[in-house]
Amino acid sequence: MVNFTVTTATAVSASQPLAASELAHAVGADTAWVVQLVEVGILRIETTETQPERWQFSSADLQHALEARRLERDFGVGLDAAALILDLQHEVRRLKAVLQARGLR
Amino acid sequence: MEFKDYYSALGIDRTASDDEVRKAYRKLARKYHPDVSTEPDAEKRMRDINEAKDVLGDKEKRAAYDALADRVARGGHPEGDFQPPPGWDEGFEFHRGPRQGPADHADFSEFFSSLFGEAERRGAARQNFRARGEDHHAAIEITLEDALNGAEREITLRAQTVDAQGHPQWENRTLSVKIPPGVHPGQFIRLAGQGMPGHGGEPPGDLYLEVRIAPHKLYRVEERDLYMTLPITPTEAALGAQVQVPTPTGGVVEVTVPRNARNGLKLRLKGRGFAGKTPGDLYLLLDIALPPADSDDARKAYEQLAQATASFHPRQHLGV
Numbered sequence: 001m002v003n004f005t006v007t008t009a010t011a012v013s014a015s016q017p018l019a020a021s022e023l024a025h026a027v028g029a030d031t032a033w034v035v036q037l038v039e040v041g042i043l044r045i046e047t048t049e050t051q052p053e054r055w056q057f058s059s060a061d062l063q064h065a066l067e068a069r070r071l072e073r074d075f076g077v078g079l080d081a082a083a084l085i086l087d088l089q090h091e092v093r094r095l096k097a098v099l100q101a102r103g104l105r
Numbered sequence: 106m107e108f109k110d111y112y113s114a115l116g117i118d119r120t121a122s123d124d125e126v127r128k129a130y131r132k133l134a135r136k137y138h139p140d141v142s143t144e145p146d147a148e149k150r151m152r153d154i155n156e157a158k159d160v161l162g163d164k165e166k167r168a169a170y171d172a173l174a175d176r177v178a179r180g181g182h183p184e185g186d187f188q189p190p191p192g193w194d195e196g197f198e199f200h201r202g203p204r205q206g207p208a209d210h211a212d213f214s215e216f217f218s219s220l221f222g223e224a225e226r227r228g229a230a231r232q233n234f235r236a237r238g239e240d241h242h243a244a245i246e247i248t249l250e251d252a253l254n255g256a257e258r259e260i261t262l263r264a265q266t267v268d269a270q271g272h273p274q275w276e277n278r279t280l281s282v283k284i285p286p287g288v289h290p291g292q293f294i295r296l297a298g299q300g301m302p303g304h305g306g307e308p309p310g311d312l313y314l315e316v317r318i319a320p321h322k323l324y325r326v327e328e329r330d331l332y333m334t335l336p337i338t339p340t341e342a343a344l345g346a347q348v349q350v351p352t353p354t355g356g357v358v359e360v361t362v363p364r365n366a367r368n369g370l371k372l373r374l375k376g377r378g379f380a381g382k383t384p385g386d387l388y389l390l391l392d393i394a395l396p397p398a399d400s401d402d403a404r405k406a407y408e409q410l411a412q413a414t415a416s417f418h419p420r421q422h423l424g425v
Contacts, residue, residue, distance in 0.1 A: 010295050074131070
């Protein structure tokens with residue numbers, strides 16, 4: 001059976017950010033886990049607010065949280081190690097993009 | 106539907122211990138990780154091994170699967186003609202583990218859904234479980250023009266719904282999505298209420314679509330910046346020029362090529378990339394195209410150029 005639905009989408013952005021609880025739900029976690037990601041530096045908040053309910057997250061944050069969740073689930077790594085792996089992963093992607101830009105890949 | 110052999114997906118035999126299942130999974134998860142794998146079917150293999158680990162890594166599911174595999178072996182089902190026998194899972198109760206990601210099971214096979222999808226929901230219903238539906242994740246590839254200008258696109262998803270009797274079922278759902286203008290690669294588009302159905306009368310989850318930009322014949326995307334190769338003549342490079350350049354939003358801008366521009370020089374058109382708090386730029390990479398010396402006039406012009414620039418030695422640094 002095919003169902004046809006017309007729906008309006010919103011882009012997750014600075015003007016329409018995700019709350020900590022929404023980010024947590026999107027990755028199948030709870031807000032306490034999001035707080036841990038902020039503590040280890042996987043997520044960066046641009047505010048001095050300490051209350052998680054006042055934090056706001058972007059698409060890049062959602063991407064980082066999903067990647068951290070997968071590392072935890074697939075390899076059982078701790079969040080400190082996940083932070084390092086994600087930094088290295090992003091550096092590899094950046095270098096690959098530079099190589100591609102110079103026609104070397 | 107094909108009966109899936111989860112043991113061969115992980116490359117282990119039926120006597121493998123929990124620890125062996127975990128080790129086999131991690132080894133393959135590293136092999137097929139999208140950042141390191143060069144295998145063309147890495148994404149599909151990753152889905153298969155995730156599905157196999159979900160079943161074999163859970164005592165109840167593994168026991169039920171083993172019992173079913175025995176029944177199938179005795180019944181001699183022809184390949185590709187598998188249907189789970191009624192009541193196959195009696196005596197087993199399934200649940201989703203706390204470490205599972207959002208709606209992971211939505212990416213799993215029809216075989217998995219037919220075995221465990223309904224059983225998991227029944228388990229949740231028995232426990233009077235109430236929760237908003239899980240958010241679902243998918244990717245959408247759109248053209249650069251659609252990303253910059255916005256568009257309406259149809260996408261078809263395999264989605265779980267609940268029928269009038271409360272039984273979950275999978276169906277193909279076509280969504281017509283209005284993509285807002287200015288989305289950039291890696292950004293998520295959120296469709297409220299289009300995720301997995303809620304449990305115990307709670308609302309459904311949301312659907313997140315990760316934006317991917319299809320390859321473009323003129324522009325290359327790098328985060329929020331765009332790159333385009335701009336061919337120019339040697340005369341334009343040497344003397345400087347005003348040249349017309351198409352922009353990805355459909356307009357044309359005039360760009361100044363500076364005098365003595367070298368091949369590969371990068372010109373930046375500020376803010377002409379993807380919009381955002383820090384908007385991206387459009388970079389033009391100069392590519393000096395030599396006119397062919399295929400006429401007397403052209404050959405003469407090259408000879409005159411050689412005479413006029415006789416002191417120019419591009420290979421001087423080679424010492425020959």
